[in-house]
Amino acid sequence: MVRKHLLVLAIGGIILAGCTKKPPPPPPPEPVVPEISEPEPPPVPAGPSEAELRRQRIAQRIAEVVKPVYFALDQSTLTQDSRSTLSAIGDLLKEFDEVSIKVEGNCDDRGTDEYNFALGERRAKAARDYLESYGIAAGRLSTISYGEERAAMTGEGDDVWSKNRRDEFVPSY
Amino acid sequence: MSLYTKPVKIILSLLFLLALTGQTVAQDVVITSEQSTAEMVVLGMLEFQSQSDETRSLPVPPERVIGYDLSFSGRFKIFDAISADSAALGYFRRNGALAYLRGKYNLDGDQFSLECELIDLESGDLILGKSFKSKKSQYRDVAHKFSDDMVYQLFGEKGIAQTRIVYVTKRAGNKQIYAMDYDGANVRPVTNNKSINVLPNWLEGKDKVLYTSYLSGYPNFYVADIETDKNSLYLKSPGMNSSVHYNPIDREIVYATSVEGNTEIYRRSMDENAKSIRLTFSPSIETSPTWSPNGYEIVFVSDRSGRPMIYVMDRDGSNLRRLTYEGSYNTSPAWSPKGDRIAFCGINDRGLMDIMTIGPDGADPIQLTGNSGSNENPSWSPDGRHLVFTSTRKGQAELWVMDANGTNQRRISFSGGNSMPRWSGY
Numbered sequence: 001m002v003r004k005h006l007l008v009l010a011i012g013g014i015i016l017a018g019c020t021k022k023p024p025p026p027p028p029p030e031p032v033v034p035e036i037s038e039p040e041p042p043p044v045p046a047g048p049s050e051a052e053l054r055r056q057r058i059a060q061r062i063a064e065v066v067k068p069v070y071f072a073l074d075q076s077t078l079t080q081d082s083r084s085t086l087s088a089i090g091d092l093l094k095e096f097d098e099v100s101i102k103v104e105g106n107c108d109d110r111g112t113d114e115y116n117f118a119l120g121e122r123r124a125k126a127a128r129d130y131l132e133s134y135g136i137a138a139g140r141l142s143t144i145s146y147g148e149e150r151a152a153m154t155g156e157g158d159d160v161w162s163k164n165r166r167d168e169f170v171p172s173y
Numbered sequence: 174m175s176l177y178t179k180p181v182k183i184i185l186s187l188l189f190l191l192a193l194t195g196q197t198v199a200q201d202v203v204i205t206s207e208q209s210t211a212e213m214v215v216l217g218m219l220e221f222q223s224q225s226d227e228t229r230s231l232p233v234p235p236e237r238v239i240g241y242d243l244s245f246s247g248r249f250k251i252f253d254a255i256s257a258d259s260a261a262l263g264y265f266r267r268n269g270a271l272a273y274l275r276g277k278y279n280l281d282g283d284q285f286s287l288e289c290e291l292i293d294l295e296s297g298d299l300i301l302g303k304s305f306k307s308k309k310s311q312y313r314d315v316a317h318k319f320s321d322d323m324v325y326q327l328f329g330e331k332g333i334a335q336t337r338i339v340y341v342t343k344r345a346g347n348k349q350i351y352a353m354d355y356d357g358a359n360v361r362p363v364t365n366n367k368s369i370n371v372l373p374n375w376l377e378g379k380d381k382v383l384y385t386s387y388l389s390g391y392p393n394f395y396v397a398d399i400e401t402d403k404n405s406l407y408l409k410s411p412g413m414n415s416s417v418h419y420n421p422i423d424r425e426i427v428y429a430t431s432v433e434g435n436t437e438i439y440r441r442s443m444d445e446n447a448k449s450i451r452l453t454f455s456p457s458i459e460t461s462p463t464w465s466p467n468g469y470e471i472v473f474v475s476d477r478s479g480r481p482m483i484y485v486m487d488r489d490g491s492n493l494r495r496l497t498y499e500g501s502y503n504t505s506p507a508w509s510p511k512g513d514r515i516a517f518c519g520i521n522d523r524g525l526m527d528i529m530t531i532g533p534d535g536a537d538p539i540q541l542t543g544n545s546g547s548n549e550n551p552s553w554s555p556d557g558r559h560l561v562f563t564s565t566r567k568g569q570a571e572l573w574v575m576d577a578n579g580t581n582q583r584r585i586s587f588s589g590g591n592s593m594p595r596w597s598g599y
Contacts, residue, residue, distance in 0.1 A: 074476075074480070074481070074502065110520065110524065110525075110526070110547070111481070111502060111504060111520070111526075112461065112474075112504040112505040112518065112526075112549060112550060113371060113372060113550075113592070113593060114372060114415055114416040114429065114460045114461040114474070114504070114505070115458065115460055115461065115474055115481055115504045115505075117392070117413055117415045117416075117429075117436075117460070118413065118415075118429065118431070118436040118458040118459075118460045119458065120413075121412075121413045121431055121436060122436075122458065144390075144391060144413075145392075145413050146369070146387075147371075147415075149348060149369050149371065150369075
């Protein structure tokens with residue numbers, strides 16, 4: 001222990017010694033440094049900008065309202081719950097013009113891959129169409145189907161399958 | 174009797190036996206009670222002679238590869254013995270064999286050599302003799318070549334021992350395309366990227382693969398060359414592109430895309446600057462299009478009735494007819510290379526899938542799997558005598574093969590998470 005302390009002290013001593021021994025070489029750079037540091041004061045306000053505040057509000061609203069909607073087996077019909085989720089997402093899109101949404105359609109892993117790609121697409125489009133009918137410009141909405149490739153949960157059984165038959169919403173802004 | 178006439182006589186007698194009724198064959202050849210044995214050629218197989226200790230570095234001796242091929246073909250019944258002493262030959266004879274196989278092999282550095290001979294059991298004359306040379310890494314290929322030579326010599330048909338299977342495997346969380354020999358050996362990657370790669374299908378022969386990849390963010394078609402490891406974009410269009418199937422007769426693909434909004438089926442020549450021709454017009458889902466072997470018709474899935482079912486149409490989209498009515502969910506159709514059956518899968522009452530075949534006119538449906546996990550994605554061997562498919566019967570999804578009538582189901586993959594198999598051409 002004692003030795004370590006001594007070592008630390010010794011290293012500190014060397015660093016200090018190194019600092020104090022500067023005088024001979026630095027003369028030329030010295031005058032340049034203080035001149036540059038003068039214009040720094042302006043950013044003193046320190047709080048986020050208006051744009052940043054808006055982005056924070058968007059992120060907060062997204063966290064509140066954007067969540068997956070779920071479907072019945074081999075169905076792409078929106079349930080009452082799904083419609084209210086989508087309406088909330090639609091309100092968010094109305095509130096913030098700069099946000100656009102990618103709808104990702106997904107299926108459980110029963111049925112074949114090819115059919116599930118088409119079914120996932122249909123599910124994504126069901127949500128896209130709802131948002132469009134809610135008054136969101138088509139240009140702010142896009143769709144992709146991942147079929148059964150991106151399961152939210154792995155395994156078998158109704159609990160797993162029902163969690164995988166879903167649309168997910170990926171906002172960008 | 175000369176050596177030249179004897180082989181012909183033996184081959185003719187083997188073929189003759191095949192043509193005879195089960196009763197006559199049973200008298201001459203068969204001593205077991207197995208029904209299917211009546212159509213088989215019974216062969217003795219001697220352990221092949223290794224010419225050097227170096228051959229111990231081969232994972233399995235070549236006669237094991239050949240033995241698997243011949244048994245798998247369903248055309249041969251094999252009885253094994255160590256050496257050609259009187260006990261072994263007597264054993265072959267008692268089991269109804271007319272001929273036996275023997276061989277020699279050697280490994281000299283990277284040079285593998287193999288000699289195989291089919292010998293008339295009675296006279297000891299040579300019926301078929303072949304010798305091969307290959308690199309060590311391809312020693313299974315030449316063994317398979319001999320198996321196919323045997324099938325061709327004795328049955329006048331091409332064998333499938335040199336065919337491959339392409340499939341999808343889950344590796345490190347991503348789905349990649351892999352290929353293997355038809356017997357599960359020589360597993361190799363076809364894609365290796367950070368994206369989703371699915372729905373492979375053979376383009377031409379057994380070297381080029383068409384598949385769907387999300388490499389650009391959205392699903393488009395790519396071509397991979399297994400020999401050169403080259404992957405390139407083949408067809409890109411907006412929307413969901415999937416389920417591409419190639420017809421080598423007319424050099425055309427048929428595929429599903431939502432380029433015009435709804436998922437519909439399109440046909441397109443492989444010629445450059447070719448235009449896609451839309452074949453279906455329905456607000457329902459149309460997908461999984463697969464050519465008939467002669468390229469005249471296309472079998473596909475549609476849920477226009479409310480549930481996914483199998484339909485057939487002519488190559489121009491006309492003459493549409495529904496093929497399946499049973500169950501609530503039929504999909505994944507595959508037309509047999511002989512043209513006489515269409516394989517597909519359907520959801521059973523436990524919510525899992527099973528594989529069936531049906532005539533192209535909808536007649537005579539037969540269920541091939543049952544009570545054994547979920548069984549999906551059937552694909553025919555090029556001779557139409559076998560099917561490869563995905564099964565979860567042992568837990569993880571693996572590739573399995575079976576005869577066209579559902580018998581001899583056996584597993585050919587073991588790594589877990591394997592699916593979407595497609596059997597190559599010859």
